[in-house]
Amino acid sequence: MTIRAFFRGILAAAVGLLCSLPDFSDAAQSIRVLLASDVQRLDIRADKTIWVTDAEDRGHFFRSSLRVEVRGPALLLNGTRVIGDQITLRAGDRDLKLLLPRANGNGNGAAAQLNDEKSALQVSGLIQLLRRGKGLMVVNQVDLEEYVKGVVPAEVNSAWHPEMLKVQAVAARTYALYQHMLSAGRDYDVAASIQDQVYRGRQGIDARVIEAVESTRGLVVTHQGAPIYAAFSSTAAGITEDAVVVWAKDLPYLKGVECPFDIESPYYQWKASFKLETLEKNLRLLGFQVGTIATITPLTFSRAGRVATLRILHSKGELILRGEELRKAVGYTVVPSTQFTIESVGAEVVLAGYGAGHAVGLCQWGAKELAELGYSFSAILRYYYPGTDLQNASLTKAPPVPISGS
Incomplete structure (x- = not known):
């Protein structure tokens, strides 16, 4: 065996070893981020070309502007019908700007401000539009560090x-x-x-x-x-x-x-109130069989002193509710944490508390x-x-x- 052949053998063995090692490079290369769901219409902008791949791997391209609409079983790309339940959008190494529809506040679910460039969400990577039910899920596949x-x-x-x-x-x-x-x-x-x-x-x-x-x-x-x-x-x-x-x-x-370090937080101490009928309605929407509520009383507490469970007496009986379930029913921003006391229960429930978030x-x-x-x-x-x-x-x-x- 020549010296050159000997070193070729070593090199081949090293390459083989590297190839046999687990490939961690892809493990965290990209993250799939759900940006919106049940979307009926989406406007996309880019500095140059928007490249689209449909469910059958067919390519389409559009000059800097694209509107995607759900129309029955099909999707429309700037009015052109494509068949399939998903498409992928990319702009090469450029960003995409998404003009996601927002509720117009009139209660009928209509979308508003689709063409407001200032409110566009600018993202790198690619966008996957997945047909789920009657609308689209908008997923951004993006580099982990980005x-x-x-x-x-x-x-x-x-x-x-x-x-x-x-x-x-x-x-x-x-x-x-x-x-x-x-x-x-x-x-x-x-x-x-x-x-x-x-x-x-x-x-x-x-x-x-x-x-x-x-x-x-x-x-x-x-x-x-x-x-x-x-x-x-x-x-x-x-x-x-x-x-x-x-x-x-x-x-x-x-x-x-122990966390005695956050006293400067604007959320360190708070007061909150919500309508009792709102709580009743939202608990029913969450699947709880609850009638007209008479009393709400903290029942058990965590080691850290937060409300673990509450006892709710209502016209149909008794409901034991977790503190976090109350926050979910009323709104996480309405009741910032489960570290609270109940000051009064009437047409409105008034709470006084400390902290914001789940505190885990x-x-x-x-x-x-x-x-x-x-x-x-x-x-x-x-x-x-x-x-x-x-x-x-x-x-x-x-x-x-x-x-x-x-």
Whole structure:
């Protein structure tokens, strides 16, 4: 064997070894983000050409402007009919601007301001339109790091301390990767709303946001080598909450910790009121058999002092309702947290409380204060997610499927 042949053999073996290693590069390359659902009409803009691929892999292109409409079993692309239940849109290396319809406020569900360029959602990557029922799901398939850049300024103020922006970047990246690894059977990985984490495409991205994301590129919070369910909320106003209390998910890294750091939050203390008939109506819509409500009384409390369950006496009997179910029924913005007392129950229910959000995991306002006190992003993350490590996303394994209790 010649020396050249010998080295060729070594090179071939090395290439073979690299090819046999698991390919982690695609594991976090892109995230599928649900932007809207049940859409009947969508306007898209681009600087140059919009390329469209239909369900049969046929290509179409449009010069800078496209309207997609649902018409019976078909879709119309600028009035031209295409058959199929999905299409993919891209603009090469350029962004797409989506003019998503918004309710016009007259109660009939009609769309308004479709052509308002200022309200357009500007996104990178590609757009998938999936026919589901009578409308379309709008899904943005976007690079993970670009997605994180769109989450950070939507979740916190980009003028906050740089270490806090890094905290938010790592938490958002971790949450997205966790959902991505468990969503193979779904049409999307995360929703672009408080259902998961808020994402507004390019809106709000500045040099500070880019620095926070790029300086933590690829870093995620892990437990036993897998990305964690990186829950976060605005203001704990006390001890953070155990996940098992809020979601019946007993996760070892989502246990309550002291959080006396968020007193400067505008949501630290609040008052709220809502109509009793609104609660009755919304509980029925959620499937609860409830009559006319007479009394509402906190029944049990979490270790952190939040309302775990409430006892509701009504004309048809008794209903035991979880605190988070009350928030869902009335509105998460109406009742900011379950850390409240009931001041009165009449035609209106009046609450007084503290904090905002579910209070599980990272407290954003608490992390802001810790960053200003000089703590690093890694120290802050380890404090709010006890027993975790920071790891490169490419080296992680899939997390276990969470088991929920009743």
